[in-house]
Amino acid sequence: MSAPSNDGLRLTIRSWVCYSGAVALIITAVAARDPIPLFGALVLLFAPIGSLVTAPAAAGPVQVFWAESGSAGIVNIAGSIEVPNTLDSRDLEVVLPCPAELVERSPLAISFGPGSVRFRAEWEARSPALLNLPVPRVLWRDALGLAERPIDVEGTELVIERYAPEVDRLGGMRLQRTIAMPGETRSKAIGEAGEFYGVRPARPGDPWRRTNWHASARSGSRYVNEFSLERTGDVLLYLDARPSSLGPKIDHELFGISRATAIGMARGFLRENVRVGLAVFGEFVRTVPLGAGRSQRARLREALLAAHVSPIAPPAERGTIGLRRAITPGITTILISPLADEAAALLIVHLRRRGYPTIVLSPSPIAAQLVGFPSRPEDRGLVERIVRVYRRQQIARAWREAPVVDWTEFWSLARFTGFLEHGMDARRHA
Amino acid sequence: MKSSPAPGSILRQRSGRWGLAATATVTLAFGLLDRTEGPFVGMAVGVGAIVAALLIRILVARMGTVLFLAPLLAAWAYLGLAAPVTVLAELLSVLAALAALAWMAERPHAPPAILRRAGDVLVLPAVGAMIALVSGLLIPPGELRIGVAALLLVIALGLVVLTLGRSHPASEPPSSTL
16 A cells, blocks of 8 residues: 655745744844845755755655564564665655554654665553554655655555453353254354365355365366364454443543454454454444454454444444344344443343343443542542442443443453353353 | 664754854854954853753754754844954854754754765855855945845745745656546
8 A cells, every 4th residue: 555645845844944034134134234144044045945956856655564563562663664766765754653542662763774764663552452553654854854755655554453362262152153053063164264175166256365276277167165164153243332421532442442352352253263243333333244264354354443433322222223134143242332321231132132142341431531530539539439339330230131241451351251251151040 | 774862862962962063163253253242242142042042952842953043043143233244254154054054954863974964955055155255255335235135035035935835846746647
């Protein structure tokens, strides 16, 4: 992907400061009828023109190669920019601002080499995060910083996924099945990933990656591989993206955490050949139908990256209208919702009535609510107690409809995975 | 491959050692030419301007490496008026502006060899100022000429602003159609 820059060579604010200074000196010289300040003004007037003269005729494009590393909350970005011969790498400036969801641990480090510029950023995620980093901007800038020109950059966007590590253990949980086959026998199906099952003639839309070239060569027509899926069940990840009484800032923060956890869960389930579907309920319900394999993971990630908190709060009934068309009822549904309002609990009722057995993972808004609250300890303690009592009430109300896991420590899903490992039925009987 | 410096040296980078030395030397020399209040007052003005510029560079985080020009400009205006109209004063006025621009190039996280490359940019203003200086030597000074020169400078400034305010033709994207 390329970040096009149609803007041309332009003067920076430094040039305008130089011009302002020159004008001030000229006015002084004319007012005092003294030529000496004019000579200083002359230099300041000509400096931006000198910068423009040294600008390269051809600007780019340059190629960026970058990757992210780190675990838990640590996000390290390292990359290099390959510079063509027409440009001096030392004249380039890399602009890579730290996203709002992350915190900068150290400033962007840039090193210059012949034909390349290397950069390294060290950031930290305070809570689970899923975000799309656009390609860094690259500017040509003269040595004095008086003129600049954006350079076209060719490269791919970087997706950062940080979530609780327990999602790797999600494969062991018991899920509701969608097939009418009671007992412990695993469901079998033919699909895109898993154990090799056989070959069949290719149909339009079959990916080239699945082509069996030997069989195709023998038969003279294209054949593709089929795989036997071993599924333990199906799961629907349901995200509540409606605005709440917590306010846009906290809603956005909690939805960001929900989004990151959803992609982590999807990854954990897909690794176990579980079919995963997604529903995001903002103003309307947007769904990704059940699927498995790497392509499904990419679809889910794309849908989650595009999801945001809706500006309008629709009625809870709308959250299930049309859902049955895309997602078969009867599958385990994980609803991720802060349950901030009473209306949020209504969604659980509607999901259950439509035939979706629901487990609620509820990110707690208490920590975010208390940020910047009264500094006096007694006031703060009182507010905290009231908020906790209200939260407990909300959770208790939701528990009447479905099991709820109150999620307070965002870097750990131990309580949730522990709950799932025992199974919904076991929990209910207990 | 040279790396950009560690955060600990940001303060040193903001102060900009070589540019500071050059600007201070030229401004103090300019102060010695003060014939109105005497060289000590001229030097005091120069020192005050340098200290103020240095403080702005260190204390103002983002725009410090630009705004530091303000006290220097004020000092040059005073010293220019206080100094007698001689070739040396005119030369020092030019050199002070060039030194301050070189100091402006020394900014935090600047790429290596910034001063040498700043020299390439400063060639044009230096040549322009030298031409003006030589012209000043050949043409006898007079009040009318100063006014005409200032007017020409303002017109030139306006033309430059008009020309550069528009997009550069060389950087326009190629047409998508033939």
